[in-house]
Amino acid sequence: MLPEPVSCPDWLIAQEAEKRMKSIFQLAEELDIKKEELIPYGSYIAKIDYRKLYSRIKNNPNGKYIIVTAITPTPFGEGKSTTTIGLTQGLGKRGKKVSCAIRQPSAGPLMNIKGSAAGGGLSQCIPRTEFSLGFTGxxxxxxxxxxxxxxxxxxxxxxxxxxxxxxxxxxxxxxxxxxxxxxxxxxxxxxxxxxxxxxxxxxxxxxxxxxxxxxxxxxxxxxxxxxxxxxxxxxxxxxxxxxxxxxxxxxxxxxxxxxxxVSGAMSALMLPAFNPNLIQTIEGQPVFVHAAPFANIAIGQSSIIADMVGLKLNEYHVTECGFGADIGFEKFWNIKCRTSGLKPDVAVLVATLRALKYHGADKDSPKIIPGNPLPKEYIEKNMQWLERGMKNLFHHIKIIKKSGLSIVVCINKFQSDTHEELDFVRKFCEEMGIPVAISEHWQKGGQGALELADFVIDACKNNSNFNFLYENSLPHISRIELIAREIYGADSVEFSPLALEKLQSINSKKEFSDFAICIAKTHLSLSDNPLLRGVPEGWQLFIRDILVFYGAKLIVPVAGEISLMPGTASTPNFRTIDVDLQTGKVTGI
Amino acid sequence: MLPEPVSCPDWLIAQEAEKRMKSIFQLAEELDIKKEELIPYGSYIAKIDYRKLYSRIKNNPNGKYIIVTAITPTPFGEGKSTTTIGLTQGLGKRGKKVSCAIRQPSAGPLMNIKGSAAGGGLSQCIPRTEFSLGFTGxxxxxxxxxxxxxxxxxxxxxxxxxxxxxxxxxxxxxxxxxxxxxxxxxxxxxxxxxxxxxxxxxxxxxxxxxxxxxxxxxxxxxxxxxxxxxxxxxxxxxxxxxxxxxxxxxxxxxxxxxxxxVSGAMSALMLPAFNPNLIQTIEGQPVFVHAAPFANIAIGQSSIIADMVGLKLNEYHVTECGFGADIGFEKFWNIKCRTSGLKPDVAVLVATLRALKYHGADKDSPKIIPGNPLPKEYIEKNMQWLERGMKNLFHHIKIIKKSGLSIVVCINKFQSDTHEELDFVRKFCEEMGIPVAISEHWQKGGQGALELADFVIDACKNNSNFNFLYENSLPHISRIELIAREIYGADSVEFSPLALEKLQSINSKKEFSDFAICIAKTHLSLSDNPLLRGVPEGWQLFIRDILVFYGAKLIVPVAGEISLMPGTASTPNFRTIDVDLQTGKVTGI
The missing domain is CATH 3.30.1510.10 (Domain 2, N(10)-formyltetrahydrofolate synthetase)
Incomplete structure (x- = not known):
């Protein structure tokens, strides 16, 4: 038995689970990956030789494709990685052949505030420390x-x-x-x-x-x-x-x-990174890890390659996109899926009661300061705040509906959540005909995610009416305006003279027509102002600059004050990380 | 049969050899490393779990300990890594259980001028590209x-x-x-x-x-x-x-x-690097790789850990130190060996005829410009230049003699070298009672290094009179002066006011007494001026600054104009590196 998450930090649970994890060779064998398609990094981590593997399996039918997204998160996050892994474990418990794809954590947030992106509680991937710290490079x-x-x-x-x-x-x-x-x-x-x-x-x-x-x-x-x-x-x-x-x-x-x-030498340096990585959940399902986070300032998606492999080898494949549906899911939908040609079946929308209360809180309610504990106001029962905060959930449901996907709402349950609050959310969603799972995967692992898994299995039976928000024939400037209005809920868009000049030049050149729009915007609000909670109204999206990524084929409008370089806070995580001289292992991640 | 080095670039020879290299598991088994002490990175590279392995083998007797150093190199290098690997292959051919330790190449020189440090011709370590490009991180x-x-x-x-x-x-x-x-x-x-x-x-x-x-x-x-x-x-x-x-x-x-x-988190990041890496020569001997080059601006030694493991597992262990004996060997001798407590048996001093001619050349002879071909003047026979250049070899012999070690001179032979020139060098050394091997390991692998191997085996039978240049009771300022005079051949040392002030403060504090002196100086001359060839006379070593590395316990006097950040030349190597789309492999390293 693993320790109780309520009384045990994530990294200690992981250390316990690691004592009986499968060897990477067993994991690969169960997944139908051959030995010569595997590049082991130690006994529990491997890279997949993608070229070899994919050429063998490319004619397999695709499994069901599930995308996990969230409402507008607080700085603590909504537990999307935890839910991605929990759902994978839940589907595993139901006897399904399933994998998931997550992103390699950046050492920036790891050493700063956010910690690892390995999941938490009894929904984690392992080996946790190696995954979190450098991994396969x-x-x-x-x-x-x-x-x-x-x-x-x-x-x-x-x-x-x-x-x-x-x-x-x-x-x-x-x-x-x-x-x-x-x-x-x-x-x-x-x-x-x-x-x-x-x-x-x-x-x-x-x-x-x-x-x-x-x-x-x-x-x-x-x-x-x-x-x-x-x-x-x-x-x-x-x-x-x-x-x-x-x-x-x-x-x-x-x-x-x-x-x-220098492009040949750059490609040579990138060559090992081209192959996706393989590890496991603490309940033994395969986890592909490829590409990296930051859907606010980058594309922030798990890779197309990881999803292609996962879909060919499994009945169900769960993938993850960063932050709220306004940024992570919008990019998954209109950039990643357009590029891959893959059609997702179901979107899981993750929310926590604390975030819903945060979005509906009074104006003078306490700020959430990363590194400090969550103010008790967001933990205690508060029906008024919760009720008002539902607007944010509703907005994200509307965003996903525009894609034509079936939705399952997942409340990532905390011990402090009350029945009254949970019932309220359940009723709210059910009135819209949207299944909502109160999921206890953090506390109970796959067993706690059975309701979520069942709803997802059901939803996968629907015919997907997946379609894009816009066609590439639409001029870039109109695409930006469309995303601002339809997704972020802005009244209009204001462009700086610099941004406008660049956009006009882009619009005039045919070579850019298949470049995707990938907006850099804060993840802490639907708007471009991280302080505006809930569903901001009567605001204008400000685009201050336009970056052009010729290689990635992305036009990146930069919204508001967002910076491509976060800062390290005064209470950074690196203070708690250490090496235990007895065991020779890293502690505190 | 492997291709002929004269008509085939190093990386193609390596690719051929890689087709029949041993698996890392076989290599480890032959070396008496157990499976649970091995952390494979793919099928041909591994890290050694040093704590596990060393605690098991620590009571084994040490093998013979051979250090490879060189005369003052030209910017092309003297082939020290090639000789280290060639000698290891030669000892292997003589049926000895042998390993070597080399340093992981830095991407700086790899992408700039110098290329890989994997050796060359038929004396290389493999897999070459993975070793050269990022390796295990x-x-x-x-x-x-x-x-x-x-x-x-x-x-x-x-x-x-x-x-x-x-x-x-x-x-x-x-x-x-x-x-x-x-x-x-x-x-x-x-x-x-x-x-x-x-x-x-x-x-x-x-x-x-x-x-x-x-x-x-x-x-x-x-x-x-x-x-x-x-x-x-x-x-x-x-x-x-x-x-x-x-x-x-x-x-x-x-x-x-x-x-x-932040020291705990830094230790956590360093933890994987603490374990040495294992690969093989193209003839199948084990090669430990640990730490990195640059004995001019850093310590530039293969690690103590790698040598400790190599010595416990083999009859002979060959290790490498950077550049000429004035900097690389001096640091091996007075810093690394003092710290490790290990006593070397034999020093191999590598020289090329082209470098000897370079050191004895006329004042108006052509410069060697990295990235450009070697001027033909240094390839053609020139007895006068060679004779004058022997002074540099003689100086390096004198340096090593001060350590009490037996010396074997190794001429790293090129096809253009003439009998007359080679005989001259042989006679010169033999008159001093020093064995000299004309070694063809580049062209012929271990078979070409048999003479070198035999001389080394013989020299290992001598009693080593190894002792340090100075004791730690000597004040730091006197140690610097001693190294300048006795090793570099300077008349005296001039300190900048800044350096002098720092040194006086260091001398006054007891905590620094066991800090080692690790001078940063150009490798292209015995002096602090990279343009002075041969054995410069009548010069003063200029120390412009003193760095203090409290963690490494090093006092680093910075000599002359040397910079801790090299520049990239106008004809960099990265131009020739690429990825072959057919094979999926890197070309040109």
């Missing part, structure tokens, strides 16, 4: 490949400044004439580092680089991570990497990684 | 753990600036009052990036960090890498990490990673 591969492009760019700029055309020619280089004021890319690092948001590089002497402004973003927001989420084969990976625009020349020509002759 | 672990200290530092400085004592106290923080002008650490990245040598961070608004000067060094020069090279157990790893001084307070108190409450 995919984020490092993205970081290094990304930064290599910047090495190529900055050294090229320096050599072009210091050498004549003749010398450059001798060394096989043509002058690219890069404009230091129009460098698009920054550097990346997999931590939350406010001090690297805005920097000046290339100080010093003639050999120390060109002096210019630069920046570090968090590694998971790299265009390379978006590419990793979206590609289906190696050829596409290489092609997309070579199309990344790093800067512009003084005459306005885009400078790609291919122009810098 | 040790350098990434060092980079991330190092940068996490900087995240903790910069965010703490910001929070202390923005919050009152009362708020800090509420969050469990005391005011450290860090002086932005006395931050000791920089950030690290595993590339050569001149543009990040000198930067300003923390620009922007009140939430974007404290504005201050900062820098990026290459990851392999991190204090954490030195610690990884020098520790013998986990307890020491953790203790040394927690002693790293990141900055000083405004009142002059050192601020450690422990003060920043």
């Amino acid at each position: 995919d984020i490092n591969a993205v970081m290094n490949a990304h930064n290599l492009a910047m090495v190529a760019l900055t050294s090229r700029m320096l050599h072009e400044a210091n050498y004549s055309d003749e010398i450059l020619k001798k060394r096989g280089l043509r002058r690219l004439d890069i404009d230091p004021k129009r460098v698009q890319m920054g550097w990346v690092i997999d931590f939350c580092v406010q001090a690297l948001r805005k920097i000046v590089i290339g100080l010093g002497g003639k050999k120390d680089g060109i002096t210019m402004e630069s920046r570090f973003d968090i590694a998971t927001s790299s265009e390379l991570m978006a590419i990793l989420s979206l590609v289906k084969d190696l050829k596409e990976l290489k092609k997309r990497i070579s199309s990344i625009v790093v800067a512009y020349s003084k005459t306005g020509n885009p400078i790609t990684t291919e122009d810098l002759e | 040790d350098i990434n672990a060092v980079m991330n753990a190092h940068n996490l200290a900087m995240v903790a530092l910069t965010s703490r400085m910001l929070h202390e600036a923005n919050y009152s004592d009362e708020i800090l106290k509420k969050r469990g923080l005391r005011r450290l009052d860090i002086d932005p002008k006395r931050v000791q650490m920089g950030w690290v990245i595993d590339f050569c990036v001149q543009a990040l040598r000198k930067i300003v961070i923390g620009l922007g608004g009140k939430k974007d960090g404290i504005t201050m000067e900062s820098r990026f060094d290459i990851a392999t020069s991190s204090e954490l890498m030195a610690i990884l090279s020098l520790v013998k157990d986990l307890k020491e790893l953790k203790k040394r990490i927690s002693s790293i001084v990141v900055a000083y307070s405004k009142t002059g108190n050192p601020i450690t990673t422990e003060d920043l409450e």
